[in-house]
Amino acid sequence: MSAGWHAPAQQLIGCDSLGAWFTGRPERRITVLVDEAVAAAPVTARIRALLPGDRYGTTVLELSGPGDLDTVAALAGRLADTDTELIVGIGGGSLLDQAKLAALMRTNPDAYARLTVPQRSGLLVLGHHTRHGLPLVAVPTTVGTGTESSGVACLGYSGLGKRLVMGTALRPRAAVLDPAATATLDDALVAEGVLEALHRVISPYVGDHGDLPTEDALVETIAERLVLLGHEVRDARRAGRPTGDRLRLEIAKLSGLSHAEWAHLGRDLYAVKGWLIANELSSALGVRKMTAVAAILPHLWRAVCAGETRLGSDVRLRRLWSRLRATDPDTLPEDPAAGIEALVDSWGIDRGISAGPDRLAEIAGRTVRAWGAGLPMLGGLRTDDVYGLLAGAAAA
Known part of the structure; x- marks a missing residue:
């Protein structure tokens, strides 16, 4: 097997299936990284019970906060100090991203240097021959991010906000989906999780102009099921x-599927411009990621329907929305932009953004520096174009 090939995360349904997975593994020195908010939760106790002391040497580290480059590097050092052979991460997207990056740094001494190379791009791509990080079992306690199955992680940088690190070497070895892990998740966050997975799976579909019959049918099915x-x-x-x-488990399964390679095969790699803009808006204003997405999405779709081809295909958007609208035609308008606005509101997701013109102009400039102005991600969108979307979101 070549150094550049990394299998998708194995999906395990329920903690009991993890016990069988452990039985076939050679590792004996295990570190459990757990978000301090769920350190005393039943799911954490259940996972630890699968690691008896007469068989495993287990270290438990509680983490808090989103972390940044320095804290992730320090965590990699702690993994080295304990001679960790395998990591179990229990928590939301932030904790699992930290676990993925620390696992990567532990087996790739040059990873820190790669992540600190001065650049303005918001995207850091790992080479195909980057070694896989320490084996990681991801146990998500939220729904929507799907980071437990993906080769992507968010990393905070002082003064720069969040950057995306991408590479198959970041993929966990296994993802454990258990309703017990999300039992205390606020229902408003469950709704946000559905929107996050929906936005992830439909953005490449709308943003790309090419028809791919099999891939399109799969995306349409997943999107309809999520709605x-x-x-x-x-x-x-x-x-x-x-x-x-049952409901939370189904959402979690579909969230993981939204990261599957089949959903993106043959599509424009940078057909997710709304996500990039929303990411910068969220980071700059300190608002929830899904608040930013919910605020931007109707205006992005309105621009697509008006013929802004750099943001996506009007024909493909209308085709997809026709199918999604059929799930609740009495509530959802026929127009895609008005429809997604009504859907977000009916799900009780906040889309209120408060920022003045000067602040929005600053965010627009920051977005173009990180993703455009010669970089390919924004596909030729200029600062004025981004500002228009942000101003529409703030005025809604």
């Missing part, structure tokens, strides 16, 4: 019922 599950979350919240285990 139906989002309606279930909405209905449960309106009725004052908690989201059930």
